[in-house]
Amino acid sequence: MTVTHEIPSYDPPKKLALVLSCVDFRLLDDIVNYLHIDNMTNRYYHFALAGASMGLTDAWKCQHVQPTNYKKPASQRCQFTQEELETLFSPWRQTFVHQFQAAMLLTDGKISDVYIIQHQHCGAYQVYLDRGAENWPLLYEQQVHKQHAEKLRDEIKSTFDTLAKSPLGTEKLQLKAPEIHNLFMDLRGHVVNLDTVPSK
Numbered sequence: 357m358t359v360t361h362e363i364p365s366y367d368p369p370k371k372l373a374l375v376l377s378c379v380d381f382r383l384l385d386d387i388v389n390y391l392h393i394d395n396m397t398n399r400y401y402h403f404a405l406a407g408a409s410m411g412l413t414d415a416w417k418c419q420h421v422q423p424t425n426y427k428k429p430a431s432q433r434c435q436f437t438q439e440e441l442e443t444l445f446s447p448w449r450q451t452f453v454h455q456f457q458a459a460m461l462l463t464d465g466k467i468s469d470v471y472i473i474q475h476q477h478c479g480a481y482q483v484y485l486d487r488g489a490e491n492w493p494l495l496y497e498q499q500v501h502k503q504h505a506e507k508l509r510d511e512i513k514s515t516f517d518t519l520a521k522s523p524l525g526t527e528k529l530q531l532k533a534p535e536i537h538n539l540f541m542d543l544r545g546h547v548v549n550l551d552t553v554p555s556k
Protein backbone atom coordinates (compact mmCIF):
# COMPACT_ATOMS: atom_id res chain seq x y z
CA MET A 357 0.00 0.00 0.00
CA THR A 358 1.31 3.43 -0.94
CA VAL A 359 2.03 5.73 1.94
CA THR A 360 1.20 9.32 1.22
CA HIS A 361 2.00 11.91 3.83
CA GLU A 362 0.81 14.93 1.96
CA ILE A 363 -2.75 15.91 2.72
CA PRO A 364 -4.02 18.91 0.76
CA SER A 365 -5.10 21.74 3.01
CA TYR A 366 -8.76 21.76 3.93
CA ASP A 367 -10.56 21.73 7.22
CA PRO A 368 -10.74 18.21 8.66
CA PRO A 369 -14.18 16.60 8.39
CA LYS A 370 -16.13 16.84 11.63
CA LYS A 371 -18.49 13.92 11.13
CA LEU A 372 -18.96 11.44 8.31
CA ALA A 373 -18.17 11.64 4.63
CA LEU A 374 -19.45 10.44 1.31
CA VAL A 375 -16.57 9.50 -0.97
CA LEU A 376 -17.09 9.52 -4.72
CA SER A 377 -14.30 7.89 -6.68
CA CYS A 378 -13.71 6.07 -9.95
CA VAL A 379 -13.99 2.29 -10.06
CA ASP A 380 -10.36 1.94 -11.21
CA PHE A 381 -8.82 -1.10 -9.50
CA ARG A 382 -5.31 0.36 -9.54
CA LEU A 383 -6.12 2.95 -6.91
CA LEU A 384 -8.51 1.22 -4.53
CA ASP A 385 -5.86 0.67 -1.86
CA ASP A 386 -4.50 4.17 -2.37
CA ILE A 387 -7.93 5.68 -1.78
CA VAL A 388 -8.40 3.69 1.43
CA ASN A 389 -4.90 4.65 2.51
CA TYR A 390 -5.43 8.32 1.75
CA LEU A 391 -8.64 8.39 3.76
CA HIS A 392 -6.90 6.56 6.59
CA ILE A 393 -4.16 9.16 6.91
CA ASP A 394 -6.86 11.83 6.67
CA ASN A 395 -8.28 10.30 9.87
CA MET A 396 -11.39 9.03 8.07
CA THR A 397 -11.07 5.28 8.66
CA ASN A 398 -14.55 3.76 8.93
CA ARG A 399 -16.12 7.20 8.71
CA TYR A 400 -17.27 7.27 5.11
CA TYR A 401 -19.61 5.81 2.56
CA HIS A 402 -17.83 4.94 -0.66
CA PHE A 403 -19.63 5.36 -3.96
CA ALA A 404 -17.58 4.29 -6.98
CA LEU A 405 -18.54 5.17 -10.52
CA ALA A 406 -16.52 5.08 -13.74
CA GLY A 407 -14.91 8.50 -14.13
CA ALA A 408 -16.16 9.66 -10.69
CA SER A 409 -17.74 13.07 -11.47
CA MET A 410 -17.30 12.67 -15.24
CA GLY A 411 -20.83 11.56 -16.11
CA LEU A 412 -22.69 13.19 -13.23
CA THR A 413 -23.17 16.64 -14.76
CA ASP A 414 -23.16 17.98 -18.31
CA ALA A 415 -19.64 19.40 -17.90
CA TRP A 416 -18.32 16.60 -20.09
CA LYS A 417 -19.79 18.44 -23.07
CA CYS A 418 -17.01 20.99 -22.61
CA GLN A 419 -14.66 18.13 -23.41
CA HIS A 420 -15.40 18.88 -27.00
CA VAL A 421 -13.50 22.13 -26.55
CA GLN A 422 -10.10 21.01 -27.66
CA PRO A 423 -6.64 21.70 -26.41
CA THR A 424 -4.69 23.40 -29.18
CA ASN A 425 -2.29 20.54 -29.87
CA TYR A 426 -4.86 18.03 -31.07
CA LYS A 427 -5.10 17.27 -34.74
CA LYS A 428 -8.38 15.38 -34.86
CA PRO A 429 -11.74 16.92 -34.03
CA ALA A 430 -13.62 15.57 -31.04
CA SER A 431 -16.12 13.80 -33.27
CA GLN A 432 -13.33 11.53 -34.50
CA ARG A 433 -11.80 10.92 -31.10
CA CYS A 434 -14.98 9.97 -29.26
CA GLN A 435 -16.75 6.74 -30.15
CA PHE A 436 -20.10 7.98 -28.82
CA THR A 437 -22.33 10.77 -30.03
CA GLN A 438 -23.37 13.46 -27.59
CA GLU A 439 -26.90 12.04 -27.62
CA GLU A 440 -25.63 8.56 -26.78
CA LEU A 441 -23.60 9.91 -23.88
CA GLU A 442 -26.56 11.86 -22.54
CA THR A 443 -28.65 8.67 -22.60
CA LEU A 444 -25.87 6.68 -20.99
CA PHE A 445 -25.03 9.13 -18.22
CA SER A 446 -28.59 10.01 -17.21
CA PRO A 447 -29.16 6.93 -15.01
CA TRP A 448 -25.69 7.38 -13.49
CA ARG A 449 -26.80 10.78 -12.29
CA GLN A 450 -30.05 9.40 -10.92
CA THR A 451 -28.21 6.64 -9.08
CA PHE A 452 -25.80 9.12 -7.54
CA VAL A 453 -28.66 11.30 -6.34
CA HIS A 454 -30.36 8.28 -4.77
CA GLN A 455 -27.16 7.12 -3.11
CA PHE A 456 -26.52 10.61 -1.79
CA GLN A 457 -29.99 10.55 -0.28
CA ALA A 458 -29.39 7.07 1.10
CA ALA A 459 -26.18 8.18 2.78
CA MET A 460 -28.01 11.09 4.39
CA LEU A 461 -30.81 8.85 5.61
CA LEU A 462 -28.53 6.12 6.90
CA THR A 463 -26.50 8.58 8.92
CA ASP A 464 -29.35 10.79 10.13
CA GLY A 465 -27.87 13.60 8.07
CA LYS A 466 -24.38 13.36 9.52
CA ILE A 467 -22.55 13.60 6.21
CA SER A 468 -20.43 16.69 6.85
CA ASP A 469 -18.06 16.21 3.91
CA VAL A 470 -17.99 14.91 0.37
CA TYR A 471 -14.77 13.79 -1.26
CA ILE A 472 -14.72 13.83 -5.03
CA ILE A 473 -11.61 11.86 -6.00
CA GLN A 474 -10.69 12.07 -9.67
CA HIS A 475 -7.55 10.34 -10.93
CA GLN A 476 -4.80 10.33 -13.52
CA HIS A 477 -5.10 8.32 -16.74
CA CYS A 478 -8.72 7.46 -16.08
CA GLY A 479 -9.90 4.77 -18.49
CA ALA A 480 -13.43 6.15 -18.45
CA TYR A 481 -12.24 9.39 -19.99
CA GLN A 482 -10.58 7.39 -22.77
CA VAL A 483 -13.55 5.13 -23.38
CA TYR A 484 -16.32 7.70 -23.21
CA LEU A 485 -14.81 11.06 -24.09
CA ASP A 486 -11.50 10.90 -25.91
CA ARG A 487 -9.45 7.97 -27.19
CA GLY A 488 -6.41 10.23 -26.87
CA ALA A 489 -6.99 11.06 -23.21
CA GLU A 490 -4.02 8.99 -22.08
CA ASN A 491 -1.79 11.45 -23.93
CA TRP A 492 -3.23 14.56 -22.34
CA PRO A 493 -0.59 16.76 -20.74
CA LEU A 494 -0.91 16.49 -16.96
CA LEU A 495 -2.00 20.08 -16.43
CA TYR A 496 -4.68 19.83 -19.10
CA GLU A 497 -5.84 16.51 -17.64
CA GLN A 498 -6.11 18.03 -14.17
CA GLN A 499 -7.99 21.01 -15.57
CA VAL A 500 -10.54 18.77 -17.26
CA HIS A 501 -11.07 16.82 -14.03
CA LYS A 502 -11.26 20.08 -12.09
CA GLN A 503 -13.94 21.34 -14.45
CA HIS A 504 -16.04 18.20 -13.97
CA ALA A 505 -15.59 18.05 -10.20
CA GLU A 506 -16.36 21.74 -9.78
CA LYS A 507 -19.56 21.42 -11.76
CA LEU A 508 -20.64 18.56 -9.56
CA ARG A 509 -19.76 20.51 -6.42
CA ASP A 510 -21.77 23.48 -7.67
CA GLU A 511 -24.75 21.25 -8.45
CA ILE A 512 -24.61 19.50 -5.07
CA LYS A 513 -24.56 22.87 -3.33
CA SER A 514 -27.31 24.41 -5.41
CA THR A 515 -29.59 21.39 -5.16
CA PHE A 516 -28.61 20.25 -1.69
CA ASP A 517 -32.06 20.46 -0.18
CA THR A 518 -33.46 18.34 -2.98
CA LEU A 519 -30.57 15.91 -2.84
CA ALA A 520 -30.77 15.51 0.90
CA LYS A 521 -34.51 15.02 1.05
CA SER A 522 -35.64 11.47 1.43
CA PRO A 523 -37.03 9.90 -1.73
CA LEU A 524 -39.35 7.98 0.56
CA GLY A 525 -40.91 11.12 1.95
CA THR A 526 -39.83 10.54 5.53
CA GLU A 527 -39.29 13.45 7.86
CA LYS A 528 -36.88 16.09 6.72
CA LEU A 529 -33.65 16.13 8.63
CA GLN A 530 -32.00 19.25 9.95
CA LEU A 531 -29.20 19.34 7.47
CA LYS A 532 -26.20 21.47 6.78
CA ALA A 533 -24.68 21.40 3.31
CA PRO A 534 -21.44 19.38 3.37
CA GLU A 535 -17.96 20.63 2.62
CA ILE A 536 -16.86 19.26 -0.73
CA HIS A 537 -13.22 18.42 -1.45
CA ASN A 538 -12.22 18.09 -5.08
CA LEU A 539 -9.12 15.93 -5.32
CA PHE A 540 -6.96 14.39 -8.04
CA MET A 541 -4.90 11.28 -7.40
CA ASP A 542 -1.94 10.29 -9.55
CA LEU A 543 -1.09 6.67 -10.27
CA ARG A 544 1.21 6.49 -7.26
CA GLY A 545 -1.53 7.58 -4.93
CA HIS A 546 -0.38 11.15 -4.41
CA VAL A 547 -3.22 13.61 -4.11
CA VAL A 548 -3.54 17.23 -5.12
CA ASN A 549 -6.38 19.56 -4.30
CA LEU A 550 -7.99 20.53 -7.60
CA ASP A 551 -8.82 23.93 -6.13
CA THR A 552 -5.10 24.73 -6.40
CA VAL A 553 -4.94 23.81 -10.10
CA PRO A 554 -5.33 26.85 -12.38
CA SER A 555 -8.48 26.78 -14.50
CA LYS A 556 -8.28 26.60 -18.25
Ligand SMILES: [Zn+2]
Nearest residue numbers: 378380478479
Ligand atom coordinates in the same frame (compact mmCIF):
# COMPACT_ATOMS: atom_id res chain seq x y z
ZN1 LIG B 1 -10.95 6.04 -13.68
